[in-house]
Amino acid sequence: MVLDPPLAHPLVGRLAIIGIGLIGSSILRAAAARKLAGTLIAYDGNEAVRARAAGLGLADLVAETPAQAVADADIIILCVPVGAMAAVAQDIAPHVKPGAIVSDVGSVKASVLNALRAHLPEGVHVIPGHPVAGTEYSGPDAGFATLFQNRWSILTPPEGADADAVARLSQLWSAMGANVETMTPEHHDLVLAITSHVPHLIAYNIVGTAADLEDVTQSEVIKYSAGGFRDFTRIAASDPTMWRDVFLNNREAVIEVLGRFTEDLIALQRAIRWAEGDKLFDLFTRTRAIRRSIIEIGQETAEPDFGRERG
Amino acid sequence: MVLDPPLAHPLVGRLAIIGIGLIGSSILRAAAARKLAGTLIAYDGNEAVRARAAGLGLADLVAETPAQAVADADIIILCVPVGAMAAVAQDIAPHVKPGAIVSDVGSVKASVLNALRAHLPEGVHVIPGHPVAGTEYSGPDAGFATLFQNRWSILTPPEGADADAVARLSQLWSAMGANVETMTPEHHDLVLAITSHVPHLIAYNIVGTAADLEDVTQSEVIKYSAGGFRDFTRIAASDPTMWRDVFLNNREAVIEVLGRFTEDLIALQRAIRWAEGDKLFDLFTRTRAIRRSIIEIGQETAEPDFGRERG
Ligand SMILES: NC(=O)c1ccc[n+]([C@@H]2O[C@H](COP(=O)([O-])OP(=O)(O)OC[C@H]3O[C@@H](n4cnc5c(N)ncnc54)[C@H](OP(=O)(O)O)[C@@H]3O)[C@@H](O)[C@H]2O)c1
Numbered sequence: 331m332v333l334d335p336p337l338a339h340p341l342v343g344r345l346a347i348i349g350i351g352l353i354g355s356s357i358l359r360a361a362a363a364r365k366l367a368g369t370l371i372a373y374d375g376n377e378a379v380r381a382r383a384a385g386l387g388l389a390d391l392v393a394e395t396p397a398q399a400v401a402d403a404d405i406i407i408l409c410v411p412v413g414a415m416a417a418v419a420q421d422i423a424p425h426v427k428p429g430a431i432v433s434d435v436g437s438v439k440a441s442v443l444n445a446l447r448a449h450l451p452e453g454v455h456v457i458p459g460h461p462v463a464g465t466e467y468s469g470p471d472a473g474f475a476t477l478f479q480n481r482w483s484i485l486t487p488p489e490g491a492d493a494d495a496v497a498r499l500s501q502l503w504s505a506m507g508a509n510v511e512t513m514t515p516e517h518h519d520l521v522l523a524i525t526s527h528v529p530h531l532i533a534y535n536i537v538g539t540a541a542d543l544e545d546v547t548q549s550e551v552i553k554y555s556a557g558g559f560r561d562f563t564r565i566a567a568s569d570p571t572m573w574r575d576v577f578l579n580n581r582e583a584v585i586e587v588l589g590r591f592t593e594d595l596i597a598l599q600r601a602i603r604w605a606e607g608d609k610l611f612d613l614f615t616r617t618r619a620i621r622r623s624i625i626e627i628g629q630e631t632a633e634p635d636f637g638r639e640r641g
Numbered sequence: 642m643v644l645d646p647p648l649a650h651p652l653v654g655r656l657a658i659i660g661i662g663l664i665g666s667s668i669l670r671a672a673a674a675r676k677l678a679g680t681l682i683a684y685d686g687n688e689a690v691r692a693r694a695a696g697l698g699l700a701d702l703v704a705e706t707p708a709q710a711v712a713d714a715d716i717i718i719l720c721v722p723v724g725a726m727a728a729v730a731q732d733i734a735p736h737v738k739p740g741a742i743v744s745d746v747g748s749v750k751a752s753v754l755n756a757l758r759a760h761l762p763e764g765v766h767v768i769p770g771h772p773v774a775g776t777e778y779s780g781p782d783a784g785f786a787t788l789f790q791n792r793w794s795i796l797t798p799p800e801g802a803d804a805d806a807v808a809r810l811s812q813l814w815s816a817m818g819a820n821v822e823t824m825t826p827e828h829h830d831l832v833l834a835i836t837s838h839v840p841h842l843i844a845y846n847i848v849g850t851a852a853d854l855e856d857v858t859q860s861e862v863i864k865y866s867a868g869g870f871r872d873f874t875r876i877a878a879s880d881p882t883m884w885r886d887v888f889l890n891n892r893e894a895v896i897e898v899l900g901r902f903t904e905d906l907i908a909l910q911r912a913i914r915w916a917e918g919d920k921l922f923d924l925f926t927r928t929r930a931i932r933r934s935i936i937e938i939g940q941e942t943a944e945p946d947f948g949r950e951r952g
């Protein structure tokens with residue numbers, strides 16, 4: 331897929347990205363490719379990442395401090411792990427200009443909204459966001475301009491948020507190829523618990539279980555992983571810091587959904603124990619329809635094996 | 642990937658495949674491409690499948706009955722669901738020639754070995770097998786000649802099996818591009834419980850849980866599936882009959898591994914509840930190493946997102 335051609339006039343004057351990892355660098359690349367901002371500014375707490383971002387030419391200016399990055403910026407997007415949002419908000423608070431939009435891309439929304447509002451002054455538009463797009467890789471080299479293309483980006487504006495500011499942020503995501511939805515932070519956190527957080531937890535867990543079995547060697551697990559196991563290892567290879575922060579910040583919804591998952595799993599286990607083949611068959615038939623729908627709306631490939639190289 | 646060039650002399654005189662689905666048709670295609678058999682014979686219980694197989698030219702002869710298929714065959718491979726193995730063994734038993742090899746590709750081995758031995762006469766070499774390769778699709782159109790390339794194929798010869806017969810079957814799999822291993826049926830069933838059966842069960846289960854939540858709509862689950870959920874839907878779209886039979890026939894090992902999985906998951910849930918970030922971080926770090934190993938030995942692609950089309 332390709333991006334639409336560059337705009338004749340940028341949507342944003344100064345766009346500042348804090349955290350130049352997979353997501354931050356993808357925003358920078360998409361914004362540069364489509365000329366969405368007059369000036370692109372980037373900052374990262376990690377010196378090596380700043381140097382790499384400068385080397386890759388990801389921004390017009392790679393700032394040396396958070397203060398320098400946000401000075402006079404119209405839209406600021408925090409692209410750091412969820413657990414680092416409060417610290418960054420505190421760092422930038424004295425330097426954000428009135429009327430600026432401060433958003434983020436964190437995978438959890440209620441706790442981030444609280445963190446941002448606790449630190450940022452009145453007169454700054456706090457509008458959290460979350461692009462539902464990513465890969466298992468991290469860092470400035472992992473990003474690409476089409477990451478958000480045909481994916482959903484969720485905004486969770488607090489009650490009473492400025493409609494014009496929400497519209498401007500929404501336009502920016504649309505211009506990067508995303509479909510934009512708004513919902514409450516609480517609903518976001520529940521929806522993502524089932525569509526993202528619990529799947530990651532389960533994937534991490536089964537990979538851990540496999541590593542710890544006494545009667546099956548690690549080498550056997552690895553050799554015969556093409557039977558299904560390897561599908562889980564992709565998301566179980568995602569960044570540990572990011573995911574630790576997700577679980578610590580979305581505890582309630584994750585524990586609630588996990589409770590449902592476990593209840594259902596125990597019912598399945600019982601059906602296996604009592605050889606209730608029809609119950610198994612019914613579930614296995616029902617679940618196919620969901621994949622079909624995901625493929626139909628273009629959120630998944632229909633290629634066998636995700637289109638992995640054959641053989 | 643491509644197959645090696647055809648052999649100058651076939652390895653097998655008459656090779657008979659019973660069940661012309663994903664696996665059966667892949668064997669037929671690989672055997673034809675490399676000229677591994679003097680004559681290829683195929684049979685399926687489903688008339689439409691037989692017609693399609695004939696139309697695709699998958700065999701030299703598409704037999705009308707199991708008896709016709711196995712008459713004078715040197716190697717016979719049963720490629721039907723695990724629950725159908727006993728019935729097929731019974732159908733063919735009177736017609737298999739002495740000294741022939743009867744094998745299968747079923748995903749469970751102890752129960753299949755019992756079923757085959759119960760029905761087949763002395764003097765026939767029963768050597769069960771299982772190629773650890775597949776996709777989420779079924780039927781004669783889903784197969785391809787390189788399916789077994791660079792994958793492991795496990796043979797589970799019973800004690801006292803004829804070494805020469807095992808070697809001939811092993812050669813056949815090698816010639817289709819597979820690496821061959823032998824192990825006991827019981828060990829196979831435990832290894833596959835963790836590398837394939839329980840991963841499938843968990844995938845089916847989470848897709849079912851997602852479909853049943855009251856506070857998150859099906860359309861939300863589908864829209865935001867790119868956050869991780871969609872990875873699970875691939876294997877949860879696999880054939881219901883095949884998978885029902887797997888669970889009914891590998892109950893003990895599946896329930897044992899499931900017990901470990903649940904125990905580990907509850908410990909993780911507790912770590913989340915008590916905000917034990919270090920425990921989460923440690924597990925999430927450990928699991929990355931396993932994916933790296935799977936990629937290193939060529940059982941997985943290193944491409945982000947399995948190499949799915951970007952955007
Ligand atoms: N990955 C995904 O699939 C995905 C998808 C949607 C949303 N998200 C969300 O997007 C955010 C970023 O994820 P990512 O995958 O882009 O992460 P990433 O590739 O690891 O990049 C994060 C960057 O932020 C830097 N950083 C950490 N703390 C900082 C601080 N206090 N001040 C300035 N910079 C700091 C990190 O530096 P170090 O190198 O020193 O750590 C790193 O360079 C997370 O909140 C995540 O939940 C991720």
Ligand SMILES: NC(=O)c1ccc[n+]([C@@H]2O[C@H](COP(=O)([O-])OP(=O)(O)OC[C@H]3O[C@@H](n4cnc5c(N)ncnc54)[C@H](OP(=O)(O)O)[C@@H]3O)[C@@H](O)[C@H]2O)c1
Pocket residue numbers: 659660661662663664665684685686687690720721722723725728729746747748749771772773774775776777778779780781880883
């Ligand atoms: N799919 C995988 O990823 C995979 C991987 C490794 C091993 N296996 C094993 O391979 C075997 C076949 O799986 P598959 O995916 O190839 O299945 P498939 O595509 O569904 O094909 C199975 C074929 O066998 C036919 N059949 C069923 N019962 C029969 C009988 N009694 N006599 C003759 N034909 C009969 C079926 O006919 P109908 O159309 O009437 O059902 C169907 O055409 C299973 O034992 C499975 O456990 C599968």
